[in-house]
Amino acid sequence: MAFATRLHVRTLSSSSARQAAIKHITVIGGGLMGSGIAQVAASTGHSVVLVDQTEEILKKSIKGIEDSLKRVAKKKFADKPQDGTAYIQKIMENISTSTDAAAVVHSTDLVLEAIVENMELKHELFRRVDKFAPEHTIFASNTSSLPITEIANSTTRQDRFGGLHFFNPVPLMKLVEDTPGFLVNRLLVPYMMEAVRLYERGDGSKEDIDVAMKLGAGYPMGPFELLDYVGLDTSKFIIDGWHKADPDNPLFSPSPLLNKLVEEGKLGKKTGEGFYKHK
Ligand code: CAA
Numbered sequence: 001m002a003f004a005t006r007l008h009v010r011t012l013s014s015s016s017a018r019q020a021a022i023k024h025i026t027v028i029g030g031g032l033m034g035s036g037i038a039q040v041a042a043s044t045g046h047s048v049v050l051v052d053q054t055e056e057i058l059k060k061s062i063k064g065i066e067d068s069l070k071r072v073a074k075k076k077f078a079d080k081p082q083d084g085t086a087y088i089q090k091i092m093e094n095i096s097t098s099t100d101a102a103a104v105v106h107s108t109d110l111v112l113e114a115i116v117e118n119m120e121l122k123h124e125l126f127r128r129v130d131k132f133a134p135e136h137t138i139f140a141s142n143t144s145s146l147p148i149t150e151i152a153n154s155t156t157r158q159d160r161f162g163g164l165h166f167f168n169p170v171p172l173m174k175l176v177e178d179t180p181g182f183l184v185n186r187l188l189v190p191y192m193m194e195a196v197r198l199y200e201r202g203d204g205s206k207e208d209i210d211v212a213m214k215l216g217a218g219y220p221m222g223p224f225e226l227l228d229y230v231g232l233d234t235s236k237f238i239i240d241g242w243h244k245a246d247p248d249n250p251l252f253s254p255s256p257l258l259n260k261l262v263e264e265g266k267l268g269k270k271t272g273e274g275f276y277k278h279k
C-alpha cells in the first residue's frame with residue numbers, strides 16, 4: 001500500500017550516501033490524485049500541505065478527503081463509530097492547505113506534484129518551487145505519461161527527482177510505479193482508446209462494451225466507466241502526448257469522440273458528465 005510505512009529515501013550528498021526519513025510532504029494539485037495522495041500520506045503519519053490554485057478548489061479537496069476517510073472509517077471501526085470519528089480527526093490534523101507552493105516548501109522533505117498533465121505547466125511549477133525548497137528536498141511527479149527526466153530538466157536537482165505514479169482511487173489502489181515507462185498505462189490507455197474506437201465504429205454500445213469487460217474479463221469497471229473515472233481531459237492529454245511522440249503508432253491515434261467530449265467540458269465523473277451522466 002502506498003505510504004504503508006514512513007518513507008525513507010536515499011540521497012547522495014557530495015561525499016557520502018545518507019538516509020533520511022520523510023516527515024513533511026507538500027502535495028501540489030488537489031484534484032483526484034493529489035487529494036488521494038495527501039490522504040494516504042496523512043493517514044501514515046506524515047505532515048502534509050496540500051496546494052492548489054484557489055481556496056475554493058482546496059475546500060472541495062478537503063471535503064473529498066473527509067468523505068473518503070468516512071468510507072474507510074465505516075469499515076475499520078464498524079463496531080465503534082466514535083473511534084472512527086477520532087481516527088478521521090487525527091488524520092485531518094496532519095493536513096493543511098495553501099494556494100502558494102513557493103511559500104510552503106521551505107521545510108518540506110518531499111514535493112509531490114499532481115497538477116494537470118502538461119509539460120509546460122509542470123516545468124513552470126517545478127522551476128519556481130526549486131528556488132524555494134531546501135537542498136535535501138526530493139521532487140517527484142505523479143505524471144501518467146510524461147518522461148520524468150524531461151520534467152526534472154526544469155530543476156537543479158536531477159539527482160533528487162523521481163516518478164511516483166499512484167493509481168486512482170489512491171486510498172484503495174495498492175500499486176505505486178517508479179519504473180521508467182510506467183507499465184500499467186502503456187497497456188491500459190491503448191485498451192481504453194480501442195474501446196472508444198469500437199464504439200465509434202458502431203461495433204458495440206458503450207454499455208455493452210462495459211458489461212462485456214466486467215462479466216467476460218472480470219474487470220471492476222468497463223473501459224468507458226474507467227475513462228470517466230480517470231478523467232477524459234487526463235486521458236486525452238496522455239494519448240495526444242504519445243501520438244505526438246510516435247505519430248505512426250495506431251495504438252496512440254486520437255479519438256474524435258473523446259476530443260469532442262473534452263471540448264464540451266464533459267470530463268467525466270469530476271464534472272458530472274463524460275461518456276455517462278453522473279449524479
Ligand atoms: N475512498 C475510500 N473508500 C472507497 C473509495 C474511496 N475513494 N472508493 C470506493 N471505496 C470503497 C467503498 O466504500 C466500498 O467499501 P465497502 O466494500 O465497504 O462497501 C468499496 O471501496 C468498493 O466500492 P464500490 O462498491 O463503490 O465500488 P467497486 O466495488 O466498483 O470499487 C473501485 C470501486 C475500487 C474504484 C473499483 O471499481 C476499481 O478498482 N475500479 C478500477 C480502478 C482502476 O482501474 N484504477 C486505475 C485507473 S488508471 C490510473 O490510475 C493511472 C493513470 O495514470 C491514468
Ligand code: NAD
Pocket residue numbers: 028029030031032033034051052053057113114115116117118121125142143144145165166167168229230231234270
Ligand atoms: P485533476 O484535474 O483532478 O486535478 C489537477 C489539479 O491541479 C486541479 O485541482 C488544478 O486546479 C490543479 N492545478 C493545476 N495547475 C496547478 C498549479 N500550477 N499549481 C497548483 N495546482 C494546480 O487531475 P488528476 O486526475 O488529479 O491528475 C493529476 C496528475 O496525476 C496528472 O499528471 C495525471 O496525469 C496524473 N494521474 C492521473 C490519474 C487519474 O486517474 N486521473 C492517475 C494517475 C496519475
